[in-house]
Amino acid sequence: MEKVIDIKGLVFKYNDRVILDDLDLEVRVGDRIGLIGPNGAGKTTLLYIIMGFLKPLKGKIIILEKERKEEKDFIEVRQRIGLLFQDSDSQLFCPTVKEDIAFGPLNLGKSHEEVKEIIDKVAHFFGITHLLERPVYKLSGGEKRLVALAGIFAMNPVCYLLDEPSAGLDEQSKAKLIEFLKTQSTYLIVSHEKDFLKEVSNKIFKLEKGKLFQLL
Numbered sequence: 001m002e003k004v005i006d007i008k009g010l011v012f013k014y015n016d017r018v019i020l021d022d023l024d025l026e027v028r029v030g031d032r033i034g035l036i037g038p039n040g041a042g043k044t045t046l047l048y049i050i051m052g053f054l055k056p057l058k059g060k061i062i063i064l065e066k067e068r069k070e071e072k073d074f075i076e077v078r079q080r081i082g083l084l085f086q087d088s089d090s091q092l093f094c095p096t097v098k099e100d101i102a103f104g105p106l107n108l109g110k111s112h113e114e115v116k117e118i119i120d121k122v123a124h125f126f127g128i129t130h131l132l133e134r135p136v137y138k139l140s141g142g143e144k145r146l147v148a149l150a151g152i153f154a155m156n157p158v159c160y161l162l163d164e165p166s167a168g169l170d171e172q173s174k175a176k177l178i179e180f181l182k183t184q185s186t187y188l189i190v191s192h193e194k195d196f197l198k199e200v201s202n203k204i205f206k207l208e209k210g211k212l213f214q215l216l
């Protein structure tokens with residue numbers, strides 16, 4: 001597989017307002033893409049369309065070499081592409097951190113033994129072992145972000161879509177995030193932090209007036 005995502009001629013409107021206007025996007029294996037753009041430009045909307053949460057008016061969406069149109073086409077997409085929501089509260093819904101991280105791999109059919117090993121590995125990597133038994137709602141914003149990242153990492157996706165992953169992270173947690181990204185090969189990151197994006201991206205695009213412009 002060469003292209004993970006191949007989108008052509010995407011048009012999306014909220015009511016009569018055009019958000020994405022004949023937009024093309026390719027994410028190839030090995031692409032580490034940074035996506036910037038003004039508030040309200042449509043960056044999150046684009047990620048939601050890739051995951052099948054929003055339906056475009058027009059456009060061809062090929063993900064993992066298959067055209068995706070209907071709801072059922074996106075089941076595989078959601079199993080193999082990891083989305084980090086901008087708001088961690090949209091991501092975390094289990095009573096405890098441990099259950100939240102276990103949810104994805106259990107859903108993928110991993111055994112309880114395998115899931116236990118995965119939880120140990122990702123919790124250790126993100127330095128959140130001490131949080132595993134804690135209720136999710138009692139975590140701080142930065143802790144929630146790390147737990148959400150660990151939950152996606154646990155699913156071993158082929159590509160990550162990360163919506164402002166560094167927002168609210170302290171220096172140490174941001175360094176962890178960067179270390180994590182260096183172990184991954186294919187991702188698209190939405191962020192307003194240009195220095196962070198320069199450090200972790202090999203291509204940078206700007207979304208403006210409904211279209212993507214390559215800056216780097």
Ligand SMILES: Nc1ncnc2c1ncn2[C@@H]1O[C@H](COP(=O)(O)OP(=O)(O)OP(=O)(O)O)[C@@H](O)[C@H]1O
Binds near residue numbers: 015041043
């Ligand atoms: N359900 C909705 N109905 C109407 N307009 C909406 C709806 N959801 C989002 N929008 C609008 O669509 C536009 C694009 O939103 P989106 O969240 O994709 O922007 P963004 O580029 O991710 O912005 P930010 O950088 O602020 O996170 C915004 O102007 C937003 O107000």
